[in-house]
Amino acid sequence: MNLLASSGQLRASLMRWLLVCVPLVVLLGFLSGTLAGSGPGNPWFDELVKPAVYPPRATFGIVWTVLYVMMGVAFAMILAARGARGRGIAALAFVIQFALNLAWSPLFFGAHMMSAALVLIAVMLLAAIVTTVLFARVRPMAAALLVPYLLWLVFATYLNFAFLQANPGMDGVKRSGAVERFDI
Template sequence: MTALASRGQLRASVIRWALFTVPACMLLGYLSGALSQSGADNPWFAELAKPGIFPPPMWFGIVWSVLYAMMGFALALVCAAWGARGRTAAIALFAVQFAVNLAWSPTFFAAHQIAGALAVIVVLDLLVIATIALFWRVRRAAALLLLPYLAWILFATVLNYEFLRLNPKADGTSDRGAVQRIEI
Protein backbone atom coordinates (compact mmCIF):
# COMPACT_ATOMS: atom_id res chain seq x y z
CA MET A 1 0.00 0.00 0.00
CA THR A 2 1.51 3.32 -1.07
CA ALA A 3 -1.23 5.75 0.04
CA LEU A 4 -2.16 6.96 3.49
CA ALA A 5 -5.87 6.79 2.69
CA SER A 6 -7.95 5.09 0.06
CA ARG A 7 -9.99 7.06 -2.49
CA GLY A 8 -13.14 6.09 -0.61
CA GLN A 9 -11.75 7.44 2.66
CA LEU A 10 -10.74 10.69 0.99
CA ARG A 11 -14.17 11.04 -0.61
CA ALA A 12 -15.83 10.44 2.77
CA SER A 13 -13.62 13.10 4.34
CA VAL A 14 -14.61 15.67 1.69
CA ILE A 15 -18.29 14.83 2.21
CA ARG A 16 -17.99 15.20 5.99
CA TRP A 17 -16.27 18.56 5.59
CA ALA A 18 -18.83 19.68 2.99
CA LEU A 19 -21.70 18.84 5.34
CA PHE A 20 -20.28 21.54 7.60
CA THR A 21 -18.68 24.09 5.25
CA VAL A 22 -21.42 24.41 2.63
CA PRO A 23 -24.27 25.15 5.08
CA ALA A 24 -21.97 27.39 7.14
CA CYS A 25 -21.02 29.52 4.13
CA MET A 26 -24.61 29.72 2.94
CA LEU A 27 -25.97 30.60 6.39
CA LEU A 28 -23.37 33.27 7.10
CA GLY A 29 -23.89 34.78 3.64
CA TYR A 30 -27.65 34.84 4.15
CA LEU A 31 -27.33 36.41 7.61
CA SER A 32 -25.00 39.13 6.35
CA GLY A 33 -27.51 40.16 3.70
CA ALA A 34 -30.60 39.78 5.87
CA LEU A 35 -29.24 41.63 8.89
CA SER A 36 -28.06 44.55 6.76
CA GLN A 37 -31.40 44.75 4.94
CA SER A 38 -29.84 44.27 1.53
CA GLY A 39 -31.90 44.47 -1.60
CA ALA A 40 -35.15 45.97 -2.73
CA ASP A 41 -36.71 46.23 0.76
CA ASN A 42 -34.10 48.80 1.73
CA PRO A 43 -35.66 52.26 1.22
CA TRP A 44 -32.27 53.95 0.87
CA PHE A 45 -31.22 51.48 -1.84
CA ALA A 46 -34.59 51.75 -3.62
CA GLU A 47 -34.00 55.50 -4.07
CA LEU A 48 -30.56 55.11 -5.65
CA ALA A 49 -30.08 55.58 -9.39
CA LYS A 50 -29.31 52.12 -10.80
CA PRO A 51 -26.57 51.57 -13.40
CA GLY A 52 -27.63 50.26 -16.80
CA ILE A 53 -25.74 47.01 -16.11
CA PHE A 54 -27.68 46.35 -12.88
CA PRO A 55 -29.31 42.91 -13.26
CA PRO A 56 -32.87 42.14 -12.12
CA PRO A 57 -32.81 41.88 -8.29
CA MET A 58 -34.05 38.26 -8.27
CA TRP A 59 -30.68 37.13 -9.67
CA PHE A 60 -28.69 38.26 -6.66
CA GLY A 61 -30.23 35.68 -4.31
CA ILE A 62 -29.88 32.91 -6.87
CA VAL A 63 -26.28 33.73 -7.82
CA TRP A 64 -25.11 34.22 -4.24
CA SER A 65 -26.72 30.96 -3.12
CA VAL A 66 -24.88 29.04 -5.83
CA LEU A 67 -21.62 30.89 -5.16
CA TYR A 68 -21.76 30.32 -1.39
CA ALA A 69 -22.40 26.60 -1.99
CA MET A 70 -19.43 26.45 -4.39
CA MET A 71 -17.24 28.34 -1.92
CA GLY A 72 -18.23 25.94 0.86
CA PHE A 73 -17.43 22.92 -1.28
CA ALA A 74 -14.09 24.42 -2.36
CA LEU A 75 -13.25 24.95 1.30
CA ALA A 76 -14.25 21.35 2.06
CA LEU A 77 -11.85 20.09 -0.62
CA VAL A 78 -8.99 22.03 0.96
CA CYS A 79 -9.94 21.08 4.53
CA ALA A 80 -9.96 17.40 3.54
CA ALA A 81 -6.45 17.66 2.06
CA TRP A 82 -4.70 16.53 5.25
CA GLY A 83 -0.95 16.85 5.01
CA ALA A 84 -1.01 19.07 1.92
CA ARG A 85 1.62 21.80 1.91
CA GLY A 86 -0.03 25.21 2.34
CA ARG A 87 -3.36 23.80 3.57
CA THR A 88 -3.44 25.83 6.80
CA ALA A 89 -2.48 29.08 5.05
CA ALA A 90 -5.15 28.47 2.38
CA ILE A 91 -7.84 27.88 5.01
CA ALA A 92 -6.77 30.96 7.00
CA LEU A 93 -6.80 33.18 3.91
CA PHE A 94 -10.21 31.80 2.93
CA ALA A 95 -11.51 32.79 6.39
CA VAL A 96 -10.12 36.32 6.01
CA GLN A 97 -11.58 36.83 2.53
CA PHE A 98 -14.90 35.39 3.69
CA ALA A 99 -15.03 37.83 6.61
CA VAL A 100 -14.34 40.71 4.18
CA ASN A 101 -17.07 39.32 1.89
CA LEU A 102 -19.53 39.35 4.80
CA ALA A 103 -18.55 42.94 5.67
CA TRP A 104 -19.59 44.33 2.29
CA SER A 105 -23.39 44.16 2.73
CA PRO A 106 -23.45 45.97 6.11
CA THR A 107 -21.05 48.59 4.76
CA PHE A 108 -23.13 49.25 1.64
CA PHE A 109 -26.73 48.61 2.71
CA ALA A 110 -26.75 49.33 6.45
CA ALA A 111 -24.09 52.05 6.77
CA HIS A 112 -24.87 53.55 3.32
CA GLN A 113 -21.14 53.88 2.68
CA ILE A 114 -20.87 53.41 -1.08
CA ALA A 115 -17.22 54.51 -1.21
CA GLY A 116 -16.40 52.44 1.87
CA ALA A 117 -18.06 49.41 0.28
CA LEU A 118 -16.01 50.01 -2.87
CA ALA A 119 -12.84 49.90 -0.78
CA VAL A 120 -14.06 46.69 0.91
CA ILE A 121 -14.80 44.99 -2.40
CA VAL A 122 -11.45 45.97 -3.96
CA VAL A 123 -9.71 44.40 -0.95
CA LEU A 124 -11.99 41.37 -1.40
CA ASP A 125 -11.00 41.08 -5.08
CA LEU A 126 -7.32 40.91 -4.11
CA LEU A 127 -7.94 38.46 -1.27
CA VAL A 128 -9.95 36.14 -3.52
CA ILE A 129 -7.19 36.13 -6.13
CA ALA A 130 -4.68 35.23 -3.41
CA THR A 131 -7.05 32.55 -2.04
CA ILE A 132 -7.40 31.02 -5.49
CA ALA A 133 -3.60 30.91 -5.80
CA LEU A 134 -3.25 29.14 -2.45
CA PHE A 135 -6.14 26.76 -3.17
CA TRP A 136 -4.47 25.91 -6.51
CA ARG A 137 -1.43 24.64 -4.63
CA VAL A 138 -3.57 22.43 -2.38
CA ARG A 139 -6.41 21.25 -4.65
CA ARG A 140 -6.81 22.59 -8.18
CA ALA A 141 -10.51 21.70 -8.24
CA ALA A 142 -11.03 23.94 -5.20
CA ALA A 143 -9.36 26.85 -6.98
CA LEU A 144 -11.47 26.30 -10.09
CA LEU A 145 -14.65 26.34 -7.97
CA LEU A 146 -13.75 29.87 -6.84
CA LEU A 147 -13.39 31.30 -10.37
CA PRO A 148 -17.14 32.07 -10.82
CA TYR A 149 -17.03 33.81 -7.42
CA LEU A 150 -14.10 35.94 -8.59
CA ALA A 151 -15.94 36.80 -11.82
CA TRP A 152 -19.06 37.82 -9.88
CA ILE A 153 -17.25 40.02 -7.38
CA LEU A 154 -15.31 41.70 -10.16
CA PHE A 155 -18.69 42.49 -11.77
CA ALA A 156 -19.93 43.63 -8.34
CA THR A 157 -16.91 45.93 -8.07
CA VAL A 158 -17.90 47.61 -11.33
CA LEU A 159 -21.50 47.87 -10.08
CA ASN A 160 -20.35 49.38 -6.78
CA TYR A 161 -18.25 51.94 -8.66
CA GLU A 162 -21.20 52.80 -10.91
CA PHE A 163 -23.48 53.26 -7.88
CA LEU A 164 -20.93 55.68 -6.43
CA ARG A 165 -20.58 57.53 -9.74
CA LEU A 166 -24.36 57.84 -10.21
CA ASN A 167 -25.17 58.64 -6.56
CA PRO A 168 -22.33 60.75 -5.10
CA LYS A 169 -24.67 62.59 -2.71
CA ALA A 170 -26.10 59.34 -1.33
CA ASP A 171 -22.71 58.15 -0.08
CA GLY A 172 -22.79 58.10 3.70
CA THR A 173 -26.29 59.51 3.96
CA SER A 174 -28.96 58.07 6.15
CA ASP A 175 -32.66 58.76 6.08
CA ARG A 176 -33.32 56.65 9.17
CA GLY A 177 -34.89 58.59 11.98
CA ALA A 178 -35.54 61.64 9.82
CA VAL A 179 -38.22 63.96 11.11
CA GLN A 180 -39.99 66.62 9.15
CA ARG A 181 -40.90 69.67 11.21
CA ILE A 182 -43.56 72.11 10.13
CA GLU A 183 -43.89 75.48 11.85
CA ILE A 184 -47.26 77.18 11.95
Protein backbone atom coordinates in the same frame (compact mmCIF):
# COMPACT_ATOMS: atom_id res chain seq x y z
CA MET B 1 1.03 1.07 10.86
CA ASN B 2 -0.19 2.55 7.57
CA LEU B 3 -0.48 6.37 7.58
CA LEU B 4 -2.22 6.57 4.22
CA ALA B 5 -5.98 6.80 4.18
CA SER B 6 -8.05 4.64 1.89
CA SER B 7 -10.05 6.26 -0.90
CA GLY B 8 -13.21 5.56 1.10
CA GLN B 9 -11.80 7.38 4.12
CA LEU B 10 -10.83 10.33 1.94
CA ARG B 11 -14.34 10.52 0.45
CA ALA B 12 -15.86 10.31 3.94
CA SER B 13 -13.61 13.13 5.13
CA LEU B 14 -14.64 15.31 2.19
CA MET B 15 -18.31 14.52 2.82
CA ARG B 16 -18.01 15.55 6.49
CA TRP B 17 -16.36 18.82 5.50
CA LEU B 18 -19.01 19.41 2.82
CA LEU B 19 -21.79 18.90 5.37
CA VAL B 20 -20.24 21.60 7.56
CA CYS B 21 -18.76 24.09 5.10
CA VAL B 22 -21.50 24.43 2.48
CA PRO B 23 -24.38 25.14 4.90
CA LEU B 24 -22.17 27.38 7.04
CA VAL B 25 -20.95 29.51 4.12
CA VAL B 26 -24.46 29.80 2.67
CA LEU B 27 -25.98 30.63 6.07
CA LEU B 28 -23.39 33.28 6.92
CA GLY B 29 -23.74 34.84 3.47
CA PHE B 30 -27.53 34.90 3.81
CA LEU B 31 -27.34 36.42 7.30
CA SER B 32 -24.87 39.09 6.20
CA GLY B 33 -27.14 40.24 3.40
CA THR B 34 -30.39 39.92 5.33
CA LEU B 35 -29.22 41.64 8.51
CA ALA B 36 -27.69 44.46 6.46
CA GLY B 37 -31.01 45.13 4.73
CA SER B 38 -29.87 44.19 1.25
CA GLY B 39 -33.27 42.74 0.38
CA PRO B 40 -36.31 44.55 -0.99
CA GLY B 41 -37.59 47.46 1.02
CA ASN B 42 -34.30 49.17 1.89
CA PRO B 43 -35.46 52.82 1.54
CA TRP B 44 -31.94 54.15 1.00
CA PHE B 45 -31.15 51.62 -1.73
CA ASP B 46 -34.55 52.07 -3.38
CA GLU B 47 -33.77 55.80 -3.80
CA LEU B 48 -30.47 55.19 -5.59
CA VAL B 49 -30.15 55.70 -9.32
CA LYS B 50 -29.37 52.22 -10.70
CA PRO B 51 -26.59 51.80 -13.27
CA ALA B 52 -27.62 50.66 -16.74
CA VAL B 53 -26.00 47.24 -16.23
CA TYR B 54 -27.79 46.61 -12.93
CA PRO B 55 -29.45 43.18 -13.32
CA PRO B 56 -32.91 42.29 -11.99
CA ARG B 57 -32.87 42.18 -8.20
CA ALA B 58 -33.70 38.44 -8.05
CA THR B 59 -30.43 37.75 -9.88
CA PHE B 60 -28.39 38.59 -6.79
CA GLY B 61 -30.05 36.03 -4.52
CA ILE B 62 -29.67 33.30 -7.10
CA VAL B 63 -26.08 34.13 -8.04
CA TRP B 64 -24.87 34.58 -4.47
CA THR B 65 -26.48 31.32 -3.36
CA VAL B 66 -24.75 29.41 -6.17
CA LEU B 67 -21.44 31.17 -5.48
CA TYR B 68 -21.65 30.49 -1.74
CA VAL B 69 -22.33 26.80 -2.41
CA MET B 70 -19.31 26.67 -4.75
CA MET B 71 -17.17 28.50 -2.19
CA GLY B 72 -18.26 26.08 0.52
CA VAL B 73 -17.39 23.08 -1.67
CA ALA B 74 -13.99 24.57 -2.53
CA PHE B 75 -13.25 25.28 1.14
CA ALA B 76 -14.31 21.75 2.10
CA MET B 77 -11.94 20.34 -0.53
CA ILE B 78 -9.07 22.28 1.01
CA LEU B 79 -9.95 21.30 4.55
CA ALA B 80 -10.23 17.64 3.51
CA ALA B 81 -6.75 17.76 1.95
CA ARG B 82 -5.18 16.69 5.21
CA GLY B 83 -1.40 16.71 5.05
CA ALA B 84 -1.26 18.72 1.82
CA ARG B 85 1.44 21.35 1.67
CA GLY B 86 -0.06 24.86 1.87
CA ARG B 87 -3.43 23.69 3.23
CA GLY B 88 -3.27 25.84 6.38
CA ILE B 89 -2.38 29.10 4.66
CA ALA B 90 -4.98 28.45 1.94
CA ALA B 91 -7.66 27.88 4.59
CA LEU B 92 -6.61 31.05 6.43
CA ALA B 93 -6.72 33.06 3.19
CA PHE B 94 -10.25 31.77 2.57
CA VAL B 95 -11.39 32.78 6.06
CA ILE B 96 -9.94 36.28 5.62
CA GLN B 97 -11.49 36.87 2.19
CA PHE B 98 -14.81 35.44 3.39
CA ALA B 99 -14.81 37.76 6.42
CA LEU B 100 -14.27 40.67 4.02
CA ASN B 101 -17.15 39.33 1.91
CA LEU B 102 -19.45 39.21 4.93
CA ALA B 103 -18.51 42.78 5.89
CA TRP B 104 -19.39 44.29 2.51
CA SER B 105 -23.22 44.13 2.73
CA PRO B 106 -23.41 45.81 6.16
CA LEU B 107 -21.06 48.53 4.95
CA PHE B 108 -22.88 49.19 1.66
CA PHE B 109 -26.54 48.46 2.50
CA GLY B 110 -26.50 49.01 6.27
CA ALA B 111 -24.12 51.96 6.74
CA HIS B 112 -24.71 53.36 3.19
CA MET B 113 -20.97 53.93 2.82
CA MET B 114 -20.44 53.33 -0.88
CA SER B 115 -16.88 54.73 -0.94
CA ALA B 116 -15.72 52.57 1.95
CA ALA B 117 -17.54 49.58 0.41
CA LEU B 118 -15.68 50.18 -2.86
CA VAL B 119 -12.34 50.05 -1.05
CA LEU B 120 -13.48 46.96 0.83
CA ILE B 121 -14.60 45.12 -2.30
CA ALA B 122 -11.31 45.94 -4.03
CA VAL B 123 -9.42 44.46 -1.06
CA MET B 124 -11.84 41.51 -1.09
CA LEU B 125 -11.15 40.91 -4.79
CA LEU B 126 -7.41 40.94 -4.15
CA ALA B 127 -7.85 38.54 -1.20
CA ALA B 128 -10.02 36.25 -3.34
CA ILE B 129 -7.34 36.18 -6.05
CA VAL B 130 -4.70 35.25 -3.45
CA THR B 131 -7.05 32.58 -2.06
CA THR B 132 -7.62 31.14 -5.52
CA VAL B 133 -3.87 30.94 -6.20
CA LEU B 134 -3.28 29.25 -2.84
CA PHE B 135 -6.18 26.84 -3.45
CA ALA B 136 -4.66 25.94 -6.85
CA ARG B 137 -1.48 24.82 -5.12
CA VAL B 138 -3.44 22.46 -2.86
CA ARG B 139 -6.38 21.34 -5.04
CA PRO B 140 -6.69 22.80 -8.56
CA MET B 141 -10.39 21.86 -8.70
CA ALA B 142 -11.02 23.93 -5.56
CA ALA B 143 -9.43 26.91 -7.28
CA ALA B 144 -11.54 26.32 -10.38
CA LEU B 145 -14.66 26.49 -8.22
CA LEU B 146 -13.65 30.01 -7.13
CA VAL B 147 -13.26 31.40 -10.68
CA PRO B 148 -16.98 32.31 -11.08
CA TYR B 149 -16.76 34.08 -7.70
CA LEU B 150 -13.78 36.10 -8.96
CA LEU B 151 -15.66 37.05 -12.11
CA TRP B 152 -18.73 38.09 -10.12
CA LEU B 153 -16.54 40.15 -7.76
CA VAL B 154 -15.14 42.04 -10.75
CA PHE B 155 -18.71 42.80 -11.85
CA ALA B 156 -19.77 43.68 -8.29
CA THR B 157 -16.77 46.02 -7.95
CA TYR B 158 -17.84 47.77 -11.12
CA LEU B 159 -21.43 48.00 -9.85
CA ASN B 160 -20.26 49.49 -6.55
CA PHE B 161 -18.23 52.07 -8.51
CA ALA B 162 -21.16 52.79 -10.85
CA PHE B 163 -23.55 53.29 -7.92
CA LEU B 164 -21.11 55.72 -6.35
CA GLN B 165 -20.70 57.63 -9.61
CA ALA B 166 -24.47 57.84 -10.20
CA ASN B 167 -25.28 58.75 -6.57
CA PRO B 168 -22.43 60.82 -5.11
CA GLY B 169 -24.75 62.66 -2.72
CA MET B 170 -26.06 59.41 -1.23
CA ASP B 171 -22.68 58.15 0.02
CA GLY B 172 -22.99 57.85 3.80
CA VAL B 173 -26.52 59.29 3.91
CA LYS B 174 -28.63 57.82 6.68
CA ARG B 175 -32.20 56.85 5.90
CA SER B 176 -34.34 55.44 8.69
CA GLY B 177 -37.21 54.31 6.51
CA ALA B 178 -39.59 56.05 8.89
CA VAL B 179 -42.38 58.13 7.47
CA GLU B 180 -42.32 61.80 8.36
CA ARG B 181 -45.59 63.48 9.10
CA PHE B 182 -46.17 67.16 8.48
CA ASP B 183 -49.24 68.95 9.78
CA ILE B 184 -50.46 71.80 7.63
